[in-house]
Amino acid sequence: MKRATHLEAIRRSLNVIMLISVFVTCYFAKDLLLPVLLGFLIALTLSPLSRGMARIGIPHWVSAVGLIGIVALAIAAVIYFASGTVVGWMDSARSMGTELQTKLSGLFRQLEHVRQAGAEVANMGGANGPEGEAVQEVVVKQPTLIDSAMNVVSSAGATLAVSLVLASFLLASGDMFYIKLVQSFPTMSGKKRALTMVYDIERRVSHYLLTIALINAGLGLCVGAVLWLIGMPYAYIWGIAAFLLNFLPYLGALTGVALVAALSILTFDSFSYALLAPAAYLTLTTLEGNFITPMLLGRRLELNTVAVFLTVVLWGWLWGIAGALVAVPFLVVFKVVADNIEGMEIVGNFLGAADDTHHEKEPASEPAPEPDTVSAQPEDIGDMTPHAAV
Structure with missing residues (x-):
């Protein structure tokens, strides 16, 4: 009996270690896992359309090329029409912030007085050194907002490209993976x-x-x-x-x-x-x-709001904005898998809504x-x- 208890404790400890290892791997392998996950989600989203086209005689590879091509063209069109305006807004973000602060000054006048008083006290205390000599400021030049945005755009572009290519292969394969699994x-x-x-x-x-x-x-x-x-x-x-x-x-x-x-x-x-x-x-x-x-x-597929919020927070912490955007689709996938795998029904029930008493x-x-x-x-x-x- 004691041996069985020790084995159960060891098993639970190993499960906790494995869960921690999964999150650590996800954190450091974001650049690899994010496009793969996004590719599977795109393929799942378009699979009903691909399967419907297959029923009328269109080969899977033709529908895959067509559907992914439409998605790629839509993304390219959005980038083309929106990029100039968004870049302009980012370039003038500081002046827009100043103008917004001026327009809202009437609503936040008291808070502004407090902030100015705090800034004056800080300047009085740090303007001169102990000997009365002026303190020389060293300013480290930070990358501009445009440079940071270009880095984000280039990374997002590579992620989208890999995701679309993977999704096209998944759609073109048709039922191959299902047949191999079965x-x-x-x-x-x-x-x-x-x-x-x-x-x-x-x-x-x-x-x-x-x-x-x-x-x-x-x-x-x-x-x-x-x-x-x-x-x-x-x-x-x-x-x-x-x-x-x-x-x-x-x-x-x-x-x-x-x-x-x-x-x-x-x-x-x-x-x-x-x-x-x-x-x-x-x-x-x-x-x-x-x-x-x-x-x-x-x-x-209604989800527990607490589980949704915690999932968004978790994946936002792991992968930033991209993780927060894919958090709910990933949670839906996980819930459906839990509902269909014996032994995981408790997890699926927890992720369901309050009145979701059966699957x-x-x-x-x-x-x-x-x-x-x-x-x-x-x-x-x-x-x-x-x-x-x-």
């Missing part, structure tokens, strides 16, 4: 169970990712159109920003509202009219988050193939038959 099981019941599970994972995750991408695209169009009607300059850029920021739950909407409010105050002379733009942005994101997304997605999961002993999974692949099952155990 062939590794010795019995026919094991093959069917594995095939049902992997297709269920693909169907639910790809449905979520594609639906969220389309919802965010619709939100971006609405935000851009409403801000254009209000009179905001470069409204299409804010539409693009809304599309990207909405992948980041909670913080994305707040960040978008704050940025729109800042530029709106700089643009319009009337403070009350300037509040229309952030109010419209907040209204649209609220409608999307509370009505549109739940209506289109249902409650099948839509078939019993492991009696798999029920969907019409578009096992039964739709008779030739694959037939090819696997010789590998079954005798």
Whole structure:
């Protein structure tokens, strides 16, 4: 009994060490893992379209080239039309900040007095050395904002390029990886169970990712159109920003509202009219988050808000903004995998919403193939038959 207790303690300690090792590896291997993870997410998002094109006779490699080409052209178009304006904003960020501070000085006058008083005290105490001699300041020249932005853009461009190439290979391979996975099981019941599970994972995750991408695209169009009607300059850029920021739950909407409010105050002379733009942005994101997304997605993949927040914080700490953007899709993938793997149902239940008391999961002993999974692949099952155990 004592030996079994020691073995269980050792096993738990090893699990903790392995978990820590995984996070350490993720932290130091960001440049390698991020494009791989992003490539898999892009492939999962586009897999329903690729599979639908295959049903009408279009080869997988043709649909992969076409879909990835469309995505690459869309990204290139966004960069082409938005880069000049964004670079201009970054170049004049300091002057814009000064102007914004001037316009808001009436609201923060008392805080400004306190800051100035503190600055004067600091200058009085540090202006001269102990001998009354002037202290020579050494200023280290920091890289400009444009230089830092170019470094980020070049790194992001390399990551996107690798991700798109990997996604194209994954889409072009069709069902090859699924077939290889299923062939590794010795019995026919094991093959069917594995095939049902992997297709269920693909169907639910790809449905979520594609639906969220389309919802965010619709939100971006609405935000851009409403801000254009209000009179905001470069409204299409804010539409693009809304599309990207909405992948980041909670913080994305707040960040978008704050940025729109800042530029709106700089643009319009009337403070009350300037509040229309952030109010419209907040209204649209609220409608999307509370009505549109739940209506289109249902409650099948609704997540625990605490788990979502902690996941965003964790991956944001590990990988920065890129990690925060892919945190929720990664959490959805992990939840679906946990729901479909025996022994991980507790984890899947914890990640679910408060009223998610059951999972839509078939019993492991009696798999029920969907019409578009096992039964739709008779030739694959037939090819696997010789590998079954005798």
